[in-house]
Structure formats: C-alpha cells, structure tokens
Amino acid sequence: MESWQEEDLMTMKKNKAIILLTVLVALLLQTACNNSESIPATVTFTEQVAPILYNNCTICHRPGGSAHFSLVTYDECRKNAGSAAYVTKERIMPPWPADPHYTQFVGQRILSERDIKILQQWADEGAPEGPKDKLPALPAYPIGSDIGTPDMRIAVQPYFLKANSTDQFLLVKVPFQLPADTFASLIEFVPGHKNVVHHVNGDMVKYDFYKKTDVFAGDRIVNMVEDTASLLQAFQKLGLPNDDGSYPTLQKSVVNYLPGVVGQKYPEGIGGYFLPRKGAFLFNDLHYGFTNKDDIWDSSYINIFFAKSPPKRPVQEFQIGTLGVAPVEPDLIIQPDSIKHVYSKYTIPADISILTINPHMHLLGKSFKAYALQPNGDTIRLISIPRWDFNWQYFYTFKKMVKIPAGSTIVAEGVYDNTRQNLNNPFSPPQLVRDRNGSMKATDEMFQFIITYLPYEQGDENISLETK
Ligand code: HEC
Incomplete structure (x- = not known):
C-alpha cells in the first residue's frame, strides 16, 4: 500500500516537473517568436x-x-x-x-x-x-479640406508676412451674410500656408438681423502684438458691435485649428451650429509662427458643412480660470525666478456629459492636470500634461462621453516655471509675468480650462465619440 502510494507520489512529482518544463519551454519559444516576429534582425x-x-x-x-x-x-x-x-x-x-x-x-x-x-x-x-x-503607398491626403466637399467656403482676408518675421497674434473678423438662417454640422479652418499658420481659436458672432446694418463694415484684422489696442478697442476697430453699440451674442470655439488636428466632428445628433443670416467668425487669435527667407501672402479660408436640421443636442461650453466662471487661485502673478502653482475649481450644479476639453497656458506653463471630485469622494480623471508644450494645445475629445454628476467639483491645476531653466521663457533674465484680463500675448500668462459638454442624458457614457 505504502509503496504504491510512494510510487504514485513520485510519478505525480515527475508529471508536475514535465508539465512545468513544457510550460517553460512553450513560454520561451513564444517570447523568442514574438521578438523575431515584432522586430527582425535587419530593419529596412x-x-x-x-x-x-x-x-x-x-x-x-x-x-x-x-x-x-x-x-x-x-x-x-x-x-x-x-x-x-x-x-x-x-x-x-x-x-x-x-x-x-x-x-x-x-x-x-x-x-x-x-x-x-x-x-x-x-x-x-x-x-x-x-x-x-x-514600399507601401502614402496615404491619400485630401486637398482643400480634411473632411470632404464643403457646402460653402469663406475666405479669410489675406495677410502679408515679411520674410524672417516672428510670431504674430491676430484678431480676425470673417463676416458673412446668408440668404436665410441655416444650420451647420461642422466648420473647418483651412490654412493657406500650413507651415506658417500655427493655430486658430475661432468664435461665432451671431447678429440679430435688424440690429446690424452692415456686417462687412470695419477692419478685418487687428495685430495684437504690434497694435497695443485693448480687446475692447480692437472689437470697435473690427466693427463688431451692433448699430446701437450693444454687443451681439458670441458662441465660443466653433472653429479651431492646430497642425495635424482634423476638425471636431461628433457623431450624428451631437453638436452642430445655428448659422444666422448675418454673422461673423471671430478668431480670437490667429497665430502665425516664424517665416523663413521668403515673403508670404497667406490666404486661409473657412469651409462650412451645412446640416439639414437644427442641432438636436447643441454643445455647450464653459471655462474655469482666466475670464472663466471660477477664478485662478492664487492670483496668476508669477515672480521672476520662481515656480508657481495655481488652481481653479468649480462645482457643477447639474449632471453633464463632457465631450472635449482644452487646457490653455502660455510659455511659462510647466504642467497641467484636471479632474473632477465627485460628491462621494471618487475622482474622475480628465487630463494630465506632465510636460506642457505651448506649441501643441489640442482640443482633446474623449473616446466616450464622460459623465460628471451634479455636485462634483472640477479642479484644474497648473504649474508655471519662470526660471532660466525654462527654455521657453520669453524673458532673459526672467521678469514678473501675470495675466492681464485675458491678454493673449504669449508674453502675458493665462490659466484656462475649457469644457465642451452636453446636459447629461441616460446612456451618454456609452456613446462613442470616434467618428471613423
Ligand atoms: C501634428 C504634426 C506632426 C506630426 C504628426 C509629427 N511631426 Fe515632427 N514636427 C512637426 C513640427 C511642426 C515640427 C517643428 C519643426 C518644423 O516645423 O518642421 C516637427 C519637428 C520634427 C523633427 C525635428 C526636431 C528638431 O529638433 O528639429 C523631427 C526629427 C520630427 N519632427 C520627426 C517626426 C516623426 C518621426 C514623426 C512621426 C513619428 C513626427 N515628427 C510626427 C509636426 C509633426
């Protein structure tokens, strides 16, 4: 009996060893195979x-x-x-x-x-x-639009850039008048010279038809660096106010551009815009980067894709921080040779579904983080940018809408580096830098977190925002 048991134990041990060995060999073979499969000895x-x-x-x-x-x-x-x-x-x-x-x-x-x-x-x-x-075929890159054939095209007033010129920040008006009120599904900015147009943030001015006689009156472009005009003076120059001096409605961020970013198209039924008979796009800035040895006339334009019906769920937007619904704390005053931490937080009164977010800082930005703290104490992650890059300020669209329940506090945290170690520091030696009522000059600072959202509806968190 005993010996039988012993023998059995022995075979069991042997079997175990064999199984273990086989598994090991299989694993080794698999990794070897994987490696050779993923990266061949010679890469061409x-x-x-x-x-x-x-x-x-x-x-x-x-x-x-x-x-x-x-x-x-x-x-x-x-x-x-x-x-x-x-x-x-x-x-x-x-x-x-x-x-x-x-x-x-x-x-x-x-x-x-x-x-x-x-x-x-x-x-x-x-x-x-x-x-x-x-050699594989190069992907086909569309000409004149990244999206398709637009229903309407509006030219931006051409702008002259001298050879070897530095950054230009322009406030630009692109007025339009239509035969009737209509709707758009998407508004796309197309740069004339892709390698000098750096970015565009564009809003839409919506006129009450009878309050504005001529949407085309006034300047089209104000240079915010060369022209020391305040934003309000610039608006006057552009002829933005109504005939009686009051201001028309402004819809924020209807058209944005950054190299490599294709226009924000949401799935059917989400987003879209009301286009009034009289209106204007207002780039609250069009940023031209450095030019090289040639003079350039840049002729950019806007493509509009109409929609048959009014937007079912028009997107809404709010921002915290500079000029937002919640202030920057402490004040955004950054002493020379210092690292400054700021935050802005805002408790939302109703359930929302976040679609897209846009963190915004200027050249002293070092890192950015945003999240929402739910009433139950849980955190909903929104974005972390460990190494801030002034040049790449995307509008980030979530893969699925993110539900933020009422009573949650949205927190944005920013760190600024006003030391010599910051290679983007516009001043040498470093100087006191602060925000100035939302001045967009790259040498003033801003701290903003822009949130595009919809009022929450059951099931939103399962809706994919990937349109391809
Ligand atoms: C969204 C647009 C975009 C994409 C995508 C992109 N680049 Fe760039 N890249 C740029 C821009 C803009 C510059 C700045 C220099 C310039 O304007 O040519 C740059 C610069 C570079 C430089 C020069 C860096 C230096 O220090 O001068 C290299 C090398 C480079 N890219 C390689 C790549 C490679 C490799 C990829 C893909 C894996 C890639 N890039 C993807 C836009 C892009």
Missing part, C-alpha cells in the same frame, strides 16, 4: 520604417504639410533617421502632450514601444532601404 525603410512614418508622421511631414521638412521619400527619411529616432524615443514626436496612462482621447498620436525600437534600430544600422517593391 520599405518594410518596417515607412509604415510607421506614413501612419504617424507624414500627415505633417510631407510636401504641403505643416512641418518644415518631409519624411516621405527614402532619401528624406535616411537624412533624418538619427533625429527621428531621438525625437520619438523622447516622445517629442509625434506631438501628443497628454499622458495616455492618465486618460485616452480620440485621434491620439502615440507610438508603441515596438515602433520606437524599430526607428532606433534602423538609425543604428545605417538606415538601409530594403526592397523597393515593398
């Missing part, structure tokens, strides 16, 4: 590198794209192999400042670890070309 342009670049980079790095150099042909990529490996490893490119481990958004541009390793290995191995017939 046509086989492994071009697919990564064409999927993640050429939307900006191509002839006519927003970046100054192209990453399309083998030669162009070979020349930039080292810097491409560096900027991807450091996650400077593709530009995506939001931390994907905190929250995820529609259209986020993030390379996988594998892609980064491939670019690294390719550069290290001298950037070989590989078989020419393996």
